[in-house]
Amino acid sequence: MFEVYAPASVGNFAVGFDALGAALAPIDGQLLGDVVAVQSATQDEFICSGEYAHKLPADPLENLAYQCLVHFREHVAPNMAAVRLELKKNLPIGSGLGSSACSVVATFAALDKFADTQLSQVELIELMADFEAKVSGGRHYDNITPCYLGGLQLTGDLIPNKSLSLPVCEQWYYVVAFPGFTLNTAKARAVLPESLSMHDSVEFAQRLSAFISLLHTQQFDAALSIMEDRVAEPHRARLIEGFAQAKQALPELGAKVMSISGAGPTLFAVCTDLTTAQQCADWLAANYINDQGFCHICQLDTLGTRVLEKEA
Known part of the structure; x- marks a missing residue:
């Protein structure tokens, strides 16, 4: 028996709507993500x-992880030995932390390890994206790839x-707060505009490309100075009780x-500092x-x- 852990992630990462994602590791050593045994x-x-x-459907047929098992057996490894698969659901649903991606990726x-199918990185990511789309409504990679590969991913x-x-600055700290209530992903996408103006499209491209270039040249303070979401946040903020107050308070406390x-x-x-x-x-x-x-x-x-190491 072995256990596979998949970490929570921050999708969009402010400047990279549907394109940037970052995997999270609490500094106190806790695991923030799902485990599959x-x-x-x-x-x-x-x-x-x-x-x-x-919080998940009681019927296994409606569970994403079980659907992944069925698909894997039918289409990837039909000769795989029988398996007992346990999803340890440790992330809240509809939290904005890549909960569905965690279940699918883990x-x-x-299963790839158990069946020794040795799928390539691209094959696994494509497979994962197909099933994460069942929840998010589209094949978005910005939670899948950081969850699978770690770090900050374009x-x-x-x-x-x-x-x-x-690359990112090693002195950056990410404070993540789940308020205790959920927000349906489909509802959060429904409030977004169907298209962007030419001006907004150009600004988005400039902001994302400049951010990436500044990271690669280790101009981390400059990267932070342009790290702003002008695509989704203006429309979604009103759906989140308490967000406006936090938006005002945290920069006053020193958040960049x-x-x-x-x-x-x-x-x-x-x-940029722990204090x-x-x-x-x-x-x-x-x-x-x-x-x-x-x-x-x-x-x-x-x-x-x-794979999680077993305690001695």
């Missing part, structure tokens, strides 16, 4: 457990191998960036999250999806 069995068996398992990575169909890893993680309602702030990050986390704990929410100070998870 796999072992041999006499017949295929599926179990859903974990803190948020009760499941396919675990991703999409035009990118070689579907993803390109970007504050925006929505993915489709929301989780928000994230980028800080500021802790001050932002304290404010969010007191003013943004309820008793069902959580807040973590993170840095990038550079490992991505991996």
